Structure formats: C-alpha cells, structure tokens
Amino acid sequence: MVYLPTILFSMGEGAVIPLIPVIAANMGADVAAAALVASALVIGQLCGNLPAGWAVARIGERFTMVIAGVISMIAVVGMVLAPVIAVFAASVFLLGFCAAAFGLARHAFMTTRVPLEFRARSLSLLGGSFRLGIFVGPFVTAALLQVFGDEHAATWFFLGCLVVMVLLVLFGPDPEKTNPPVVNHSPLAEDSGEAVSGSIPTFERVGIFRTMWRFRGVLRRLGLAAASLSAVRSARQVVLPLWGVSLGLDAQTIALVVGVSGAIDFALFYASGQVMDRFGRLWAAMPAMVLMGTGFLVLSVTHDGEAAVLWFGMLAAVLGVGNGLSSGILLTLGADVAPAQDPAPFLGSWRTLTDAGGAAAPLIVSGVTAIASLSVASAVVGVIGLLGATGFIRWIPRFSPRRSPGD
Known part of the structure; x- marks a missing residue:
C-alpha cells in the first residue's frame, strides 16, 4: 500500500512521457513547439508543489492522492481527445500538476510515519519505485506500439494504471491508519535559520508562505545545494x-549507452539508502556529486579525441553510478529538515526548489551550447556539480541516525 500505488502511477507516466513530443508533432507542432509541449509536464510539476503542500496539510495524504489520480484521469482523456495542440499542452500541464501532488503526498506520509533510523532506506525505496516505473514504462510503450501501432495506446495504458491506483488507495488498507505517526526527535528539523527565543510550541499548523519564511535559512542554503543536484x-x-x-x-x-547508464542508476538505488542510514547523509550526497561533477568535466575534454566514443560510454556509466548513489537523497534531506508535526507545507517549498533546479538545467545546457559549444555546456554542468558537493559538505547537518539527539 505504500509502494505499489507509486509504481503504478510512475509506470503509466513513464509510458506516456516518450510519446508526448511525438503526439504533439503528429498534431502539427514543429520541433520547437513539440519541445515546449513536452516541457509543460515539468512546468506543471513545478507549479503543483506548493498547492500540493497545502492540500496534504488540510485533507491528508490519502485523499490528496485520490484527487490527484482522478484529475490525472481527466488529463489523460484530454490528451487522447484533444482537438488542438493547445488543449493537448494544457492536459500535459495538468498531468504534471497532479504528479507533484501525488509525489508530495507520499513523501509527506513517509516523513511522518517512518522512524529516523531507517528513513533513508525507506525513501530510497520510494525513489526506486519512481525509477522502476519510469524505467519500465518505455518498454511497455514499445510493446503497445508493436501490437496496436497507435501512440494513444500508451495513454490508455496510463489511464488503466490510474484507475487501479485510485481503487487501491480508496479501498485498500489505509497506511495512515495502520501506521501511526512516529516522533522523530531529530536535531535537523529545528534549523530554520532564525534565532529562537522562549518556548518552542509542540505543534502549530501554518500556511505555505509562513513556512517558507520560517525555514528560509534552510531553503536558501541546503535547498540550493539540493537544487544543484537536481540540475545535474x-x-x-x-x-x-x-x-x-x-x-x-x-x-x-x-x-x-543511455540505457546502460540508466540500468546502473536503477541498480544502486537501495545502496544509497544503506549508506545514508549507516554513515550519514553526506556520504551519499557528496560522492554522488563529486562523481557526476567530475564525470561531466572529463567528458567536456574528450569530444575531439581518438577514443571519444569509448570515453562517452565509460563516463555515461560513471554518471549512472553517481546518480544511483544519490537515489532518495533529496527525499531524505527534505524529510530530515521538515517540521516533524506538519511537514507538507515545507516539503512543498523544498520540492519546488529542487524541481526548479531540474527544470533550469536543460535551459542552461541549451543556452551555453548555443553561445559556445556542447563541451562548454558539459563543463558548466560539471562545475555546478562540484559547487553542489561543496554546499553539501558545508550545510548537510552532521548527525548519525544511530545516535540519540544528545550525542
């Protein structure tokens, strides 16, 4: 009940994502317009995080997921029946908006229900569930195209996944009732960047923007480092x-080459959680960023060499290892620094920041490539990765999950 709905949603989404620009092109969009339509998914997810934080805080994770699932069904039907490209793009945007709500609801649930000592492993499994769906989805699409020869077959498959997911969440055992909230006395959640005086209330439900202001220090420091990881x-x-x-x-x-890199990435998702729970968050985040940053920097100087293709394959594997080692780190760090009693508004802000980093990266690569070259763009990404590693070293709170807060 915790991981299966996530796999269903992400598998359907993974089946549809590769076909969005194809369907847009078939509707008459040129290459630039098709790319813009595809980016509507990311933009929708970016815009959906803050409202999702509000919804989870008010109506709970379960009903947020159900509502997001139902609206996603409407979006998928809109993608199939869209008469013009504008309606199709709006449906893609709405799908991204709902994906943000679904992801944040499950993130908030894990933050409040999982004990601190194995939080990273559970969240790495959650990240692995998303990755499994995105990894398997395109293969499902290929099979459906072979059988039906119609791009819309993948969207109908997504609709079927959504129906099963909503029924499972509605009528299956409610994890919110079977898993009561746990009290994680973590020193991480207290660092809001403000001086604290007087008594600290045990619980106060506040809005999205007050939460952003209260935790502005964490978002400005650790949040920017996390956004750099998302960008890389x-x-x-x-x-x-x-x-x-x-x-x-x-x-x-x-x-x-890309598939092998993705397979290595997927294979390492649980190892990341083990490292974080046993040795601390820094020992997953910092090596991952150093590997990916160095990998992009080395890649940037291999383009014109005699063994350029060999270097390409090797460094794609290195980037896969780095990305795999970082699996679940953004979910875990967000859970670590979120307020224990009401994490959803903070997580909405956190995920907006990290998603913004991910959305900005393709624009950076495109702009630098247009001005200079792809090699220079790769070097810029490498520098961002190493700067992010420095930020993690400086701002990830030092603690061991195996110690008590007073140690």
Missing part, C-alpha cells in the same frame, strides 16, 4: 543523447 541529474538526461548525436552515433547506439 536533469542535465545528464539532456547531455548524453546530445553528446552521442554530436559524435555521429546512430540512434541504437545512443539508446544502448
């Missing part, structure tokens, strides 16, 4: 295919 992750998905194209590789070879 997103840049990997853009740079690797473009790099293969710039080397003159065929689509099959590029897909193979």
Whole structure:
C-alpha cells in the first residue's frame, strides 16, 4: 500500500512521457513547439508543489492522492481527445500538476510515519519505485506500439494504471491508519535559520508562505545545494543523447549507452539508502556529486579525441553510478529538515526548489551550447556539480541516525 500505488502511477507516466513530443508533432507542432509541449509536464510539476503542500496539510495524504489520480484521469482523456495542440499542452500541464501532488503526498506520509533510523532506506525505496516505473514504462510503450501501432495506446495504458491506483488507495488498507505517526526527535528539523527565543510550541499548523519564511535559512542554503543536484541529474538526461548525436552515433547506439547508464542508476538505488542510514547523509550526497561533477568535466575534454566514443560510454556509466548513489537523497534531506508535526507545507517549498533546479538545467545546457559549444555546456554542468558537493559538505547537518539527539 505504500509502494505499489507509486509504481503504478510512475509506470503509466513513464509510458506516456516518450510519446508526448511525438503526439504533439503528429498534431502539427514543429520541433520547437513539440519541445515546449513536452516541457509543460515539468512546468506543471513545478507549479503543483506548493498547492500540493497545502492540500496534504488540510485533507491528508490519502485523499490528496485520490484527487490527484482522478484529475490525472481527466488529463489523460484530454490528451487522447484533444482537438488542438493547445488543449493537448494544457492536459500535459495538468498531468504534471497532479504528479507533484501525488509525489508530495507520499513523501509527506513517509516523513511522518517512518522512524529516523531507517528513513533513508525507506525513501530510497520510494525513489526506486519512481525509477522502476519510469524505467519500465518505455518498454511497455514499445510493446503497445508493436501490437496496436497507435501512440494513444500508451495513454490508455496510463489511464488503466490510474484507475487501479485510485481503487487501491480508496479501498485498500489505509497506511495512515495502520501506521501511526512516529516522533522523530531529530536535531535537523529545528534549523530554520532564525534565532529562537522562549518556548518552542509542540505543534502549530501554518500556511505555505509562513513556512517558507520560517525555514528560509534552510531553503536558501541546503535547498540550493539540493537544487544543484537536481540540475545535474536533469542535465545528464539532456547531455548524453546530445553528446552521442554530436559524435555521429546512430540512434541504437545512443539508446544502448543511455540505457546502460540508466540500468546502473536503477541498480544502486537501495545502496544509497544503506549508506545514508549507516554513515550519514553526506556520504551519499557528496560522492554522488563529486562523481557526476567530475564525470561531466572529463567528458567536456574528450569530444575531439581518438577514443571519444569509448570515453562517452565509460563516463555515461560513471554518471549512472553517481546518480544511483544519490537515489532518495533529496527525499531524505527534505524529510530530515521538515517540521516533524506538519511537514507538507515545507516539503512543498523544498520540492519546488529542487524541481526548479531540474527544470533550469536543460535551459542552461541549451543556452551555453548555443553561445559556445556542447563541451562548454558539459563543463558548466560539471562545475555546478562540484559547487553542489561543496554546499553539501558545508550545510548537510552532521548527525548519525544511530545516535540519540544528545550525542
């Protein structure tokens, strides 16, 4: 009941994502317009985090997921029946908006219900559930295209996943009732960036913007480091295919290299949680950022060498290892620094910041490539990764999950 709804939602979404620009192009959009329609998913997710935080705080995780699932059904039907490209783009935006609500609801549930000593492993499994769906979804799409020959078959598959997910959440055992909130006496959640005087209330429900102001110090420091990780992750998905194209590789070879990198990434998701729970959050975040930052920097100087293709394959694997080691770190850090009693408004702000980093990365790569070259863009991403590693070293709170707060 915790992970299966996530797998269903992400598998349906993963089946649809590759076909969004294809369907847009079939509706008459040029390449630029099709790319813009595809970006509506990310923009919708970015815009949906703050309202999702408000909804989870007011009506709870379960009903937020149900409402998000029902609205997602409407969005999917809109994608199938859209008469013009504008309606299709609006449906994609709405789908991203609901994906933000679904993801935040499950994140808030895990934050309040999972004991601190194995929080990272549980959240890495949650991140792995998302990755499993996104990883398997395109293979489902390929099979459906082979059988039906119609791009809309994947959207109907997503609709079926949503129906099963909503029924499961509505009529299955409610994890909010079977798993009561746990009290995590963590020193991490108290750092709001403000001086505290007088007594500290045990619980006070506040709004989204008051929460953002109260925790502005955490969001400004650790949140920006987290956004840099999200940016490097997103840049990997853009740079690797473009790099293969710039080397003159065929689509099959590029897909193979990117697929191997993704498989390595997926294989390591639970190892990240083990490292975080046993040794601390820094020992997953910092090596991951150093690996990815260094990988992009090395990649930037290999383009014109004799072994450029070999370096491309090797460094794609390195980036996969780095991304895999960072699995669940953004979820875990957000849970660590969120207020224990009412985490949803803070998590809405946290996820907005990290999603903004992910949304900005393709724009950075595109802009730098247009001004200079793809090699320079790769180097810029590498620098962002190393700066993010420095930020994590400076601002990740030092604590061991195996110690008591007073240790």
